[in-house]
Amino acid sequence: MESVSREKLTADFGEAFLTLQHTYNICMQLLLGKYGLYPGQPQVLFALSKLGAPTQNELAAHLGIGKASAGVSIRRLETGGFVKRIRDKKDTRCIRLSLTKKGEDYARWCSIDYDMFFTTMLESFSAEERGEVTRRAARADWFITSANGITRTGKIVNIDGTGNRVASMIFGPKNVALIIGKNKFAETMDECMDRIKAVACAKNAQRLGLSTPCAVAGRCTDCFSKERICSVTTIIEAKPGAISEMHLILVDEVLGY
Numbered sequence: 001m002e003s004v005s006r007e008k009l010t011a012d013f014g015e016a017f018l019t020l021q022h023t024y025n026i027c028m029q030l031l032l033g034k035y036g037l038y039p040g041q042p043q044v045l046f047a048l049s050k051l052g053a054p055t056q057n058e059l060a061a062h063l064g065i066g067k068a069s070a071g072v073s074i075r076r077l078e079t080g081g082f083v084k085r086i087r088d089k090k091d092t093r094c095i096r097l098s099l100t101k102k103g104e105d106y107a108r109w110c111s112i113d114y115d116m117f118f119t120t121m122l123e124s125f126s127a128e129e130r131g132e133v134t135r136r137a138a139r140a141d142w143f144i145t146s147a148n149g150i151t152r153t154g155k156i157v158n159i160d161g162t163g164n165r166v167a168s169m170i171f172g173p174k175n176v177a178l179i180i181g182k183n184k185f186a187e188t189m190d191e192c193m194d195r196i197k198a199v200a201c202a203k204n205a206q207r208l209g210l211s212t213p214c215a216v217a218g219r220c221t222d223c224f225s226k227e228r229i230c231s232v233t234t235i236i237e238a239k240p241g242a243i244s245e246m247h248l249i250l251v252d253e254v255l256g257y
Contacts, residue, residue, distance in 0.1 A: 031113055035106050040254045044073050045082060045107035053096040063254055064183035064195055082106060134164045138172035146256055147178050148200050149192035150185060156236040157192050159201060161229035175245040181255025200257040201230045
């Protein structure tokens, strides 16, 4: 078997990743351009739509980002007429955030377009073809995915329903690359698990149109539903022995759940 150098593997991965990122960015720019929004801003609108009228601290905690980062996003959305500040009726010292009518409309339209965008990516695949894609991923030279959370000490935490995603991070592919947004960072393991249960699992269930308790309640209830999507939990503390290379790509943006 021909030996492939580390430099060649890294170059090949870099080229494939840049191509994928370029295609994704073009699609997102076309999608968001018609609304006058920038990447990351729809997630803020979605969060405000869900939370109602949170404080800036509550919004930041929900998104898994710092108060300062949330403040920058809010000011830009406020300038664009998407968000307004209101005083709490019970405590006038407390300032809350709310969507304007324009913000409510755009949040709804973006949600529809996002669902359509990601559904369209797989709409031409039959159930058998989707299964084959899943199996081939376990034999890929590079498996590119994300993680549900990462602690300050570098422990990578994931919760999965079927298990194929977390399995391919550990065994099968030659190399693994994890693209992780800043909203996935947590100080401790407890905080990491709480964020995943409180945010990621429920939002994924809602995105998939499932009827699990978390999709309704907005938080994990440790159910036994047949549609449960949190059946497997993994913690990666170091590169698995069967994986040649594992790359962590940390992005200073809110990415996914």
